[in-house]
Amino acid sequence: MTTFYLVRHASCDGLGKKIWGRTEGVCLNDTGKAEAERLAERFGRVKLDAIYSSPLERARETAEAIARVAQLEIQESPAFNEIDFGEWSGKSFDELAGDERWRRFNTQRSMTPIPGGESFLETQTRAIAELEKLSRQHGEARVAIVSHADVIKAIVSYVAGAPIDLWQRLEISPGSVSIVATDEHETKLLAVNTRSELV
8 A cells, every 4th residue: 555644734924814825935934944844853764755745835845854854856746736726815814704705615615616716626636636646656655745734634534535514623734744545445544633753
């Protein structure tokens, strides 16, 4: 089986206040840089065979910390990019509070598209398809994927067989790791949102 370590990027400014989406130039802040270094230390005992990252700076910076320890080249993967938040990109949660479409998106993600963006289901489909492709490509390997909270939630929901609309029950913290193992026969969810020692 291929073991995938799904890493949420470390902290950046505006976290929990704004939807950065695919906004360029959003980098790790000082807290995030420290989180990334601690994360890299946790990967010190894991023999990674490959590391993939979302194209966005905050993910790349987090991946770079892990890559230094693992002595691996980062491979960029658009399939693990943040959700395309379209018209909502760069807006604060306060700005969106009065938008009925935003309220509906957060209660019925399975059915609600983002204006000018993509649906949660589309995000889930692209992420799972890439995971399956990488599993076939890497076989018995350990692979780190640095991505974003909603993308990781989409993968974890799929593997757990949980409805998309219950996404808020999942917590995926900055610098956390969720672990999925998969092959052509089965898929297992080994850990969610862990900050403990990795094996």
